[in-house]
Amino acid sequence: MSTGTAGPATLVTPEVLIVGGGPAGLTAARVLAGAHRRRVLVVERERQAGGIPRHCDHTGFGLRDLRRVLSGPSYAGRLVAAAEEAGAEIWDGATVTSWSAEHGAEVTTPRGLFTVRAGATVLATGARERSRPARMIPGDRPEGIYTTGLLQNLVHLHHGRVGEQAVILGAELVSWSAALTLRQAGCDVVAMVTAHERPESYSALTALGRRALRFPVISGHRVVRIIGRDRLEAVELENAATGRRRLQGCDTLVVTGDWVPDVELARSGGLDLDRVSRSPVVDSDLRTSVPGGFAAGNLIHPVDTADVAALDGRHVARPVLRWLDDPGAWPSPEGARVVARPPLRWISPGRVAAGAPPRSRHLSWVDRRIGVPVVTVTQDGRVLGRRRLMWPAAPGRVFRIPSDLFAAASPAGGDVVVEVDGRP
Amino acid sequence: MTPSVPTGRLPDRVDVTVIGAGVVGAAVARELSALDLEVAVVESRHDVGDATSKANTAILHTGFDATPGTLESALVSRGYGLLRAYAQVVGIPVEQTGAVLVAWTPEELAELPALERTAVANGYTESAMVGPDALYRDVPALGPGALGGLTVPGESLICSWTTALAFATEAVERGAHLRLGCRVEGMSRQVEHTVLHTTYGDLASRWVVNVAGLASDLVDGWFGYRRFTVTPRRGELLVYDKQARSLVDRIVLPVPTSRGKGVLVAPTVYGNVMLGPTADDRDDRDDTSTSETGLSFLLEKGATVLPALLDEEVTAAYAGLRAATEHKDYVIDVDASQRYAVVGGIRSTGLTASMAIAGHVTAALLDAGLDAARRRDLPGPPRMPNLGESFPRPYQRADLIATDGSYGRVVCFCERVTAGEIRDAFASTIPPTSLGGLRRRTRALNGRCQGFYCGAEVRRLFAAFQGGAGPSPATTEAR
Ligand SMILES: Cc1cc2nc3c(=O)[nH]c(=O)nc-3n(C[C@H](O)[C@H](O)[C@H](O)COP(=O)(O)OP(=O)(O)OC[C@H]3O[C@@H](n4cnc5c(N)ncnc54)[C@H](O)[C@@H]3O)c2cc1C
Ligand SMILES: Cc1cc2nc3c(=O)[nH]c(=O)nc-3n(C[C@H](O)[C@H](O)[C@H](O)COP(=O)(O)OP(=O)(O)OC[C@H]3O[C@@H](n4cnc5c(N)ncnc54)[C@H](O)[C@@H]3O)c2cc1C
Numbered sequence: 001m002s003t004g005t006a007g008p009a010t011l012v013t014p015e016v017l018i019v020g021g022g023p024a025g026l027t028a029a030r031v032l033a034g035a036h037r038r039r040v041l042v043v044e045r046e047r048q049a050g051g052i053p054r055h056c057d058h059t060g061f062g063l064r065d066l067r068r069v070l071s072g073p074s075y076a077g078r079l080v081a082a083a084e085e086a087g088a089e090i091w092d093g094a095t096v097t098s099w100s101a102e103h104g105a106e107v108t109t110p111r112g113l114f115t116v117r118a119g120a121t122v123l124a125t126g127a128r129e130r131s132r133p134a135r136m137i138p139g140d141r142p143e144g145i146y147t148t149g150l151l152q153n154l155v156h157l158h159h160g161r162v163g164e165q166a167v168i169l170g171a172e173l174v175s176w177s178a179a180l181t182l183r184q185a186g187c188d189v190v191a192m193v194t195a196h197e198r199p200e201s202y203s204a205l206t207a208l209g210r211r212a213l214r215f216p217v218i219s220g221h222r223v224v225r226i227i228g229r230d231r232l233e234a235v236e237l238e239n240a241a242t243g244r245r246r247l248q249g250c251d252t253l254v255v256t257g258d259w260v261p262d263v264e265l266a267r268s269g270g271l272d273l274d275r276v277s278r279s280p281v282v283d284s285d286l287r288t289s290v291p292g293g294f295a296a297g298n299l300i301h302p303v304d305t306a307d308v309a310a311l312d313g314r315h316v317a318r319p320v321l322r323w324l325d326d327p328g329a330w331p332s333p334e335g336a337r338v339v340a341r342p343p344l345r346w347i348s349p350g351r352v353a354a355g356a357p358p359r360s361r362h363l364s365w366v367d368r369r370i371g372v373p374v375v376t377v378t379q380d381g382r383v384l385g386r387r388r389l390m391w392p393a394a395p396g397r398v399f400r401i402p403s404d405l406f407a408a409a410s411p412a413g414g415d416v417v418v419e420v421d422g423r424p
Numbered sequence: 425m426t427p428s429v430p431t432g433r434l435p436d437r438v439d440v441t442v443i444g445a446g447v448v449g450a451a452v453a454r455e456l457s458a459l460d461l462e463v464a465v466v467e468s469r470h471d472v473g474d475a476t477s478k479a480n481t482a483i484l485h486t487g488f489d490a491t492p493g494t495l496e497s498a499l500v501s502r503g504y505g506l507l508r509a510y511a512q513v514v515g516i517p518v519e520q521t522g523a524v525l526v527a528w529t530p531e532e533l534a535e536l537p538a539l540e541r542t543a544v545a546n547g548y549t550e551s552a553m554v555g556p557d558a559l560y561r562d563v564p565a566l567g568p569g570a571l572g573g574l575t576v577p578g579e580s581l582i583c584s585w586t587t588a589l590a591f592a593t594e595a596v597e598r599g600a601h602l603r604l605g606c607r608v609e610g611m612s613r614q615v616e617h618t619v620l621h622t623t624y625g626d627l628a629s630r631w632v633v634n635v636a637g638l639a640s641d642l643v644d645g646w647f648g649y650r651r652f653t654v655t656p657r658r659g660e661l662l663v664y665d666k667q668a669r670s671l672v673d674r675i676v677l678p679v680p681t682s683r684g685k686g687v688l689v690a691p692t693v694y695g696n697v698m699l700g701p702t703a704d705d706r707d708d709r710d711d712t713s714t715s716e717t718g719l720s721f722l723l724e725k726g727a728t729v730l731p732a733l734l735d736e737e738v739t740a741a742y743a744g745l746r747a748a749t750e751h752k753d754y755v756i757d758v759d760a761s762q763r764y765a766v767v768g769g770i771r772s773t774g775l776t777a778s779m780a781i782a783g784h785v786t787a788a789l790l791d792a793g794l795d796a797a798r799r800r801d802l803p804g805p806p807r808m809p810n811l812g813e814s815f816p817r818p819y820q821r822a823d824l825i826a827t828d829g830s831y832g833r834v835v836c837f838c839e840r841v842t843a844g845e846i847r848d849a850f851a852s853t854i855p856p857t858s859l860g861g862l863r864r865r866t867r868a869l870n871g872r873c874q875g876f877y878c879g880a881e882v883r884r885l886f887a888a889f890q891g892g893a894g895p896s897p898a899t900t901e902a903r
Contacts, residue, residue, distance in 0.1 A: 097819065097840065109832050110833045134738050136719055138716050138719055139713050153877075154880040267667055
């Protein structure tokens with residue numbers, strides 16, 4: 001075995017450690033270092049900070065936080081520059097390999113090993129798409145299968161080539177991002193396939209797919225088999241209603257969406273995790289179950305848009321400052337939980353506390369489409385609020401619930417139950 | 425002798441040719457190259473250990489459950505000790521976690537005493553019967569309903585990829601000629617030697633050793649034999665996220681049946697948890713696809729044995745093919761008149777037994793008239809890069825990073841593989857020729873994100889280190 005033992009790591013002690021330099025982490029860093037003059041260290045494992053927008057080479061970023069619409073890479077560039085100008089220190093190419101509130105973070109960099117002990121830590125490690133094996137799609141294991149993340153890294157950052165005929169699995173927003181990338185890479189989309197009865201994203205996009213991009217969106221179908229020994233040759237599709245199967249030829253498959261939060265550190269740090277989404281459970285101040293530990297961005301809601309993640313980062317600054325000034329004041333994690341009932345899959349924040357969460361919205365996920373949803377919030381048998389919302393609840397994108405429905409919830413009471421009904 | 429380039433030319437004539445560079449073929453080549461012989465190894469795939477030897481459960485078996493009196497029983501128990509010792513020397517990660525065999529029905533419970541006697545008959549005396557209390561104390565996450573068990577403290581985890589590579593590396597460093605991507609397609613016999621017709625031309629060899637795994641019966645047929653038929657028995661496996669590792673700290677076995685060892689749950693040396701394998705007979709010797717029925721069967725088994733595992737994310741799914749035959753034992757034999765040896769039917773224990781098989785067949789070859797003495801000028805054994813989690817890896821080593829910052833540049837985040845390790849793989853005696861080969865040498869791309877974050881960067885490094893020569897990384901098969 002390799003015999004050398006791990007030598008001593010250099011100790012670093014910022015006031016705030018931010019793990020993950022995506023929109024959430026960078027925005028938190030900008031606010032804490034700038035307006036509030038705190039010593040902030042952002043640790044980012046990629047060679048450049050910026051998070052996922054770095055490789056989303058299309059427009060649609062920044063509306064809610066920067067009040068303008070930018071491409072992913074320029075949005076990422078702006079967030080990095082703003083955090084740096086505000087005085088935050090950003091380490092890129094630095095990977096946090098373990099973290100706990102007690103012992104701090106262990107960081108590997110080309111300059112050596114570091115231990116970072118900070119007064120407060122914000123985990124902003126984001127979310128990724130489930131891979132083909134994680135979705136347990138059986139069959140051969142040929143070249144030509146990508147997640148959107150891998151596809152975009154290959155095409156936009158490395159100018160690599162993919163195939164000629166692609167099937168996209170999923171019809172979420174990110175799936176359309178994949179379609180744009182494939183087009184730029186000179187690869188035709190032959191079909192977009194979703195298990196849902198209706199495509200998950202906005203109907204305008206489905207129409208766009210049909211007309212401008214000229215590919216069909218096949219709903220109510222699953223990919224049940226991968227065929228091709230060396231290079232992908234076809235996928236087998238199954239009609240969920242009839243069980244009928246057919247082959248669809250393609251040399252490229254992009255498995256999109258189906259998000260999992262990157263919780264390795266949150267979990268090893270012993271944070272309470274949501275049973276279903278597996279994200280750290282936070283309250284409206286984005287406080288986790290461990291004193292001094294905060295979480296923001298897609299880590300706590302896999303996934304919403306980048307500007308929403310960024311606004312989490314802005315929101316978390318004030319509770320972080322409060323904690324730095326008065327360590328000791330941390331709510332008991334035993335307080336009332338917010339519980340989502342099917343077809344809601346999860347909801348965040350998942351713990352009841354005074355005050356409103358970012359943008360005064362609870363974020364949730366549904367497994368079935370509801371055109372005109374009616375949301376009911378109850379605690380201990382008492383209805384705290386009920387409202388018909390003007391926007392649909394659709395699988396594949398976050399369903400936002402106004403937080404004033406939760407205003408009357410008591411942290412000392414029982415579980416707060418959230419239900420949604422309505423016509424499909 | 426200078427090491428030959430694995431993709432370089434073969435000499436026209438050698439003393440011995442080993443057909444197949446799986447873990448067993450590589451072990452045989454390593455053993456033969458310790459003798460005063462010109463040795464060639466020809467492998468149709470583009471890497472060592474790229475067939476069955478890369479897709480197994482990677483357990484170093486004690487042989488407690490073998491059929492007593494068989495050659496397999498003897499070679500597994502001898503191979504266990506040999507490989508354990510060798511692993512220490514060259515740096516193959518081994519973890520002695522021990523195993524516990526669990527009975528879930530009264531019938532299975534009734535079989536435990538006989539299994540314990542079998543273990544003793546196989547020379548293994550460490551096993552003990554345990555009750556449910558001990559089972560649940562040792563594996564608290566075990567599903568409900570376990571009635572009792574048998575412990576096998578010697579069962580260990582090993583890295584099968586490093587093992588095959590270490591053998592082949594040592595063989596090459598001893599001067600063996602390794603030719604990858606070279607398929608033997610037939611042969612003709614001459615008086616002094618056998619001419620092997622390969623995709624890279626003819627190779628005259630005085631002796632031939634057939635270690636062709638799933639094709640070993642076909643090669644055997646060229647020499648006029650009809651003594652066994654390989655029926656590929658597929659084994660599908662699921663690898664779970666490292667975050668599941670705290671659920672189970674040892675190998676959990678079922679009571680074996682006539683079909684094989686059954687579905688186990690075990691940690692891996694890389695820190696994951698494995699569930700599998702299935703066992704179904706197939707016709708196609710190349711079909712390592714996974715199936716709907718196989719995966720759902722595994723989930724069903726997993727739900728009984730370790731229900732909490734099913735809440736975890738799956739990192740990888742793969743399948744391997746056992747070279748099962750109609751015989752209940754290995755087929756190892758030397759034909760002195762044809763100067764030919766067969767090493768076939770090495771079904772489900774070949775990783776463990778590899779070194780003992782190599783010793784056994786080499787002794788048989790010497791008996792049959794292979795004329796060679798042990799060399800005195802052997803180079804020292806290689807040091808393999810550590811892929812195991814229970815030993816320090818470069819990203820954790822301040823000393824290494826201080827001398828070379830590329831060991832601090834993590835490229836594959838999930839598996840924490842650094843740029844330094846990737847570079848080293850390309851500078852090694854047997855460099856990778858595909859992304860799959862790079863995975864097996866470094867673990868890059870093997871983690872939970874399956875390339876979401878690092879896939880493009882790893883491909884870039886691959887292309888850069890290959891320097892535009894060699895094939896492009898077209899094949900990225902999951903392990
Ligand atoms: C293909 C695609 C298209 C999209 N299109 C749009 C769009 O048009 N408009 C829009 O608003 N949103 C879009 N989004 C969503 C948007 O990218 C995300 O909402 C946003 O990036 C989330 O920000 P975050 O900071 O939470 O996480 P991320 O951006 O994922 O950042 C997390 C960061 O943490 C780092 N990290 C993780 N673990 C560690 C560790 N252990 N050590 C150090 N660093 C670590 C990661 O490297 C990463 O840089 C898209 C997403 C995808 C995948
Ligand atoms: C699911 C599964 C689980 C297992 N678990 C374990 C375990 O836990 N422990 C254990 O000890 N064993 C285990 N085994 C068994 C072990 O993997 C095998 O016994 C071992 O890998 C066999 O090695 P081999 O070298 O004989 O065969 P292979 O690895 O198949 O090598 C044969 C090689 O010959 C080459 N070849 C064939 N024909 C030609 C030709 N004409 N010309 C050139 N080259 C040719 C092939 O390409 C191949 O690389 C398992 C097997 C499976 C399938």
